[in-house]
Amino acid sequence: MSAPTATPSTVRDTLTDRETLRLCTAGSVDDGKSTFVGRLLHDTKSVLADTLASVAATSADRGFDGLDLSLLVDGLRAEREQGITIDVAYRYFATGQRAFILADTPGHVQYTRNTVTGISTSQVVVLLVDARHGVVEQTRRHLTVAALLGVRTVILAVNKIDLVDWSEDVFRGIEAEFTGLASGLGVDDPHVVPISALLGDNVVVPSENLPWYPGPTVLELLESVEVHRGRSHDLDFRLPVQHVIREHATDYRGYAGRIDAGRIRPGDTVHLSHGRTTQVTGIDTADGPVGEAAAGDSVVLLLADDIDLARGDLIAGAGRPTEVRTFPATLVALTEKPLAEGAAVKVRYGTALVRGRIAAVERVLDLDGNADVEKPDAVNLNDIAHVRIETAAELPVEPYAARGAVGNLLLIDPASGNTLAAGFVGHRLRGE
Structure with a gap:
């Protein structure tokens, strides 16, 4: 029997059903992140011919022997001139198993904030290290951020393994140090792969130069790892109110917002501030009324009672968090x-924006493997710190969960409006 012929509809259905994985690359400067991403795109045949021709011409102009694959990612003029990555560069590619959205983040310490942005939306993080240098401060920093943000799968790509003569001893030493760090931080699905992004070994194609490594390539891991989503649907219902919709002619009052967690149906009981409760009588959307809504949906809730709510209030299901004015x-x-x-700061939590202050700076985490700094004078750029925040009004805060579905916040400069810090309610690292 001959194999069935693919039709446009079957191809379209396959693409529609294919799972999408969001990943992020991170690491120290000059560890080869951009070359790694370029190799991944090139070897999965995700580069258009005219783009490849442009990279070839630029590579020749620079005297590069072959293709400088980092140019497929370093798109900003400043990056190309300096040979570094400054911004977060997003790339899209696909294989027969999955589609991928990849964020290539900077390696320089001063751009750690960009790396935090890239990791915050990723389900898997690929950390690169130079085999000659092993685990360094930026490796620890990025692994710590991944752990804080609830990323469970981190792949350490030990790059430039060719420059240490394909040494298994070097690789095993780095592997042991990294897995120990990952375990201590609570990253429960670490993987370590020896690669040469420049030559293509173990990125997409298995290496013939590493007979002592029988494991998967980086792409094989990305195609097969379980996608750990936030599981925000499994949490109790949370809807921060963004806007109250009033139509006096029809006596319509609805509470609009995006559901952060859980599910809701007409007839469900919801909990408001000060111990008040009411029932949901209807759920409106842009497409009309619905019988159920879940995390990620933008809705307008209709309530049984005429209750005075405003932007920043929280409509919650069972287990509504206690409203407090101070929290870690x-x-x-x-x-x-x-x-x-x-x-003095402004605290953005959900849709609420309230005045507050840093009540205490308890410690700054040490990323060199030494002791944390207890009661430091201040938290400086790129520091990760445990603090206590006090607010002028009560907030229904709860510990960070489900990859930020609940428990995340921003601190804003009240004078300039600039974002000072991204935060997570509670102290989330294992052993603390």
């Missing part, structure tokens, strides 16, 4: 302005 948080500092004890 872990911060990643995003600007050069230090955050010292007593500093």
Whole structure:
């Protein structure tokens, strides 16, 4: 019997049903992230012919022997001139098993905030290290951020393994150090792969130069790892109110927002501030009324009682968080302005924006493998710190969960409006 012939409809159905994985690359400067991403795109045949021709011409102009695959990612003029990655570069590619959305993030310490952005939306993080240098401070920093953000699968690509003569001993030493760090931080699905992004070994195609490594390539891991989603549907219902819709002619009052967690149906009981409860009588959407809505849906809730709610209020299911004015948080500092004890800030939590202050700076995490800095004078750019925040109004905060479905916040400079830090309610690292 002959094999069935693919038709446009079957191809379209296959593409529609194919799972999408969001991943991020990170690591220290000059570890070869852009070359790695370029190799991944090139070897999965995800580069258009005219783009490849342009890269070939630029590579020749620079005197590069062959293709400088990093040019497929380093698109900003400043990046090409300096040979570094500054911004987060997003690329899209696909194989027969999955579609991928890839964020290539900077390696320089001063651009750690960009790396935080890339990791925050990723389900898998690929960390690169230079086999000659092994695990360095930026490796620890990026692994710590991944752990804080709830990423469970981290792949360490030990790059430039050819420059240490394909040494298994070098690889095993790096592997042992990394898996120990990952375990201590609570990353429960670590993988370590020896690669040469420049030559193509073990990125997409298995290497013939590493007979001592029988494991999968990086792409094979990306195609097969379980996609750990936030599971925001499994949490209790949470809807931060964005807008109250009133139509006086029809006596219509609805509470609009995007569902952060859980599910809701007409007839369900919801909990409001100050111990108030009511029932959901209807759920409106842009496409009309629906019988159920879940995390990620933008809806307008109709309630049985005429209750005075406003932007920033929370409509919750069972287990509504207690409203408090002081709580612990872990911060990643995003600007050069230090955050010292007593500093005035605005706290963005959900749709609420309230005045607050840094009540205490408890410690800054050490990323060199030494002791944490207890009670430092301030939190500086790119520091990861444990603090205590106090707000002028009560907030229904709860520990960070489901990859940010609940428990995430921003600290904003009240004078300039600049974002000072991204934060997570509670201290989330294992052993703390």
